[in-house]
Amino acid sequence: MSYNLLKGKKGLIFGALNEHSIAWKVAERAVEEGAEIILTNTAVSIRMGTINDLAKKCNTIVVPADATSVVDLENLIDKSMEHFGGKFDFILHSIGMSPNVRKGKTYDDLDYDFLSKTLDISAVSFHKVIQVARKKDAINDWGSIVALSYIAAQRTLYGYNDMADAKALLESIARSFGYIYGREKNVRINTISQSPTPTTAGSGVLGLGDLMDFSESMSPLGNATASDCADYVLTLFSDLTRMVTMQNLLHDGGFSSMGMSLKAMKTYEKGLALQFEDVKSNGSSSTDK
Numbered sequence: 001m002s003y004n005l006l007k008g009k010k011g012l013i014f015g016a017l018n019e020h021s022i023a024w025k026v027a028e029r030a031v032e033e034g035a036e037i038i039l040t041n042t043a044v045s046i047r048m049g050t051i052n053d054l055a056k057k058c059n060t061i062v063v064p065a066d067a068t069s070v071v072d073l074e075n076l077i078d079k080s081m082e083h084f085g086g087k088f089d090f091i092l093h094s095i096g097m098s099p100n101v102r103k104g105k106t107y108d109d110l111d112y113d114f115l116s117k118t119l120d121i122s123a124v125s126f127h128k129v130i131q132v133a134r135k136k137d138a139i140n141d142w143g144s145i146v147a148l149s150y151i152a153a154q155r156t157l158y159g160y161n162d163m164a165d166a167k168a169l170l171e172s173i174a175r176s177f178g179y180i181y182g183r184e185k186n187v188r189i190n191t192i193s194q195s196p197t198p199t200t201a202g203s204g205v206l207g208l209g210d211l212m213d214f215s216e217s218m219s220p221l222g223n224a225t226a227s228d229c230a231d232y233v234l235t236l237f238s239d240l241t242r243m244v245t246m247q248n249l250l251h252d253g254g255f256s257s258m259g260m261s262l263k264a265m266k267t268y269e270k271g272l273a274l275q276f277e278d279v280k281s282n283g284s285s286s287t288d289k
């Protein structure tokens with residue numbers, strides 16, 4: 001359903017790779033809500049993914065940019081202002097990648113060149129995007145900038161690896177730049193901490209299926225989907241949230257406030273019963289500690 005929430009607004013969306021991407025859903029919903037958008041991704045992702053189909057659907061252009069390259073970002077912001085005929089209103093940063101995760105390097109055996117890349121791609125790029133946009137005075141007063149985060153920034157989750165450090169930095173950048181851009185131009189900057197979601201980046205996380213089952217069973221509302229996330233992002237781009245800035249907003253079906261749920265307790269009990277059976281028949285438990 002459309003509420004015309006973004007009528008007359010214009011924005012730039014990073015990170016739509018394919019139809020599973022959170023950014024893809026945001027782009028579709030933003031256009032449904034009356035916004036004009038521009039899409040961007042790396043040249044490789046544009047070639048490997050299906051962003052051009054999305055561009056057709058959204059009646060717009062795709063401008064290639066590596067979000068770690070200031071030169072690319074300057075070109076992107078210039079092209080965006082040219083296309084829109086001036087300033088625009090919102091930016092979505094929906095970018096994440098860890099070479100350590102990709103190459104199976106664990107947190108206690110990190111490759112530090114890879115770690116620098118993780119931080120640059122997944123967090124520092126957010127600073128670069130905002131710094132370039134601000135220097136070019138590309139964002140209208142009361143504009144809105146959003147990046148996507150994950151609860152591993154605050155709590156340790158097995159297998160999330162150096163992406164946890166990247167998310168902590170990302171959330172800090174939202175606060176530090178939120179202060180500067182807010183006091184000058186009333187531009188607000190927030191991060192949304194999303195439930196685990198089956199996307200290309202998500203499936204790189206060790207044991208995503210189990211992680212999703214666990215958080216589904218712990219969250220009173222269940223896991224938030226990519227489409228749910230898109231709806232939440234839109235509210236932050238709209239004028240209904242003008243006084244929300246420098247926040248990390250949890251979009252997780254209640255997961256972050258839970259300690260133990262009945263559903264998780266029942267699953268755990270079943271697991272214990274199975275373990276007990278195992279001990280009885282083999283004389284030992286095969287459970288990995």
Ligand SMILES: NC(=O)c1ccc[n+]([C@@H]2O[C@H](COP(=O)([O-])OP(=O)(O)OC[C@H]3O[C@@H](n4cnc5c(N)ncnc54)[C@H](O)[C@@H]3O)[C@@H](O)[C@H]2O)c1
Pocket residue numbers: 014015016017018020021022023041042045065066067068093094095096097121148149150193194195196197198199200201202203
């Ligand atoms: N999927 C999840 O479980 C989950 C949960 C919470 C937060 N997030 C976050 O949501 C965001 C979007 O991820 P997604 O789950 O939609 O996966 P996705 O794989 O669809 O999107 C990740 C995007 O990052 C882009 N990217 C990588 N390197 C880049 C670079 N140098 N410059 C520009 N773009 C680059 C990729 O091309 C891709 O489009 C990420 O920040 C991710 O960490 C995902």
